[in-house]
Amino acid sequence: MEPKIRINLKEKGGNDRFCFSAKFEKYGFKYTDRSKTHAQPTLLLKDVMDEERNLLTDHLWFNLTKGFKNLGILHVGDVLRFNGRVKSYQKGYQGHQPEISRTLTIDYKIDRPTKVQLKDCCNDQKIHQTFLGENWQVCNQIYDMYQADYQSRGIPVPYSSYF
DSSP, rough: OOOOOOHHHHHOSSSEEEEEEEEEEEEEEESSSSSSSOEEEEEEEEEEEEEOOOOOEEEEEOOOOOOTTTOOOOOTTTTEEEEEEEEEEEESSSSSSSTTTTOOEEEEEEEEEEEEEEEEEOOOOOOOOOOSSSHHHHHHHHHHTHHHHHHHOOOSSOOOTTT
């Protein structure tokens, strides 16, 4: 089956920076090494639109960069505005296990988000708690937020304080 390519995002092109808006959905983390000892916090944004409110894609994952992190811990439905550049990337398994199919495809993402702002807060109090300092601490905060989900999937706590 042909993967769904983000056609509207692709059509923006990668030469210019554009302004985007999207709704916050949830946080996560990904491991950046094979031994799964270094995790990077991430966030999921949905309904990504351009300035003309054209839907570009239903969702995108981003690293929790300083710009996103400075907003504090977001609430589901908070609307963000940010600038970025469209970039292509290879999607799919790229490892060395022959029993796993290497089905790589080209997909599109928004790269190097800057000027990240909270456009609309869905929480009446408009208060956002802050993240802890180090990546391992942030990943532990994220794990705690979604602990039941991670445990049901057998995903262990990403870091301990002794690292």
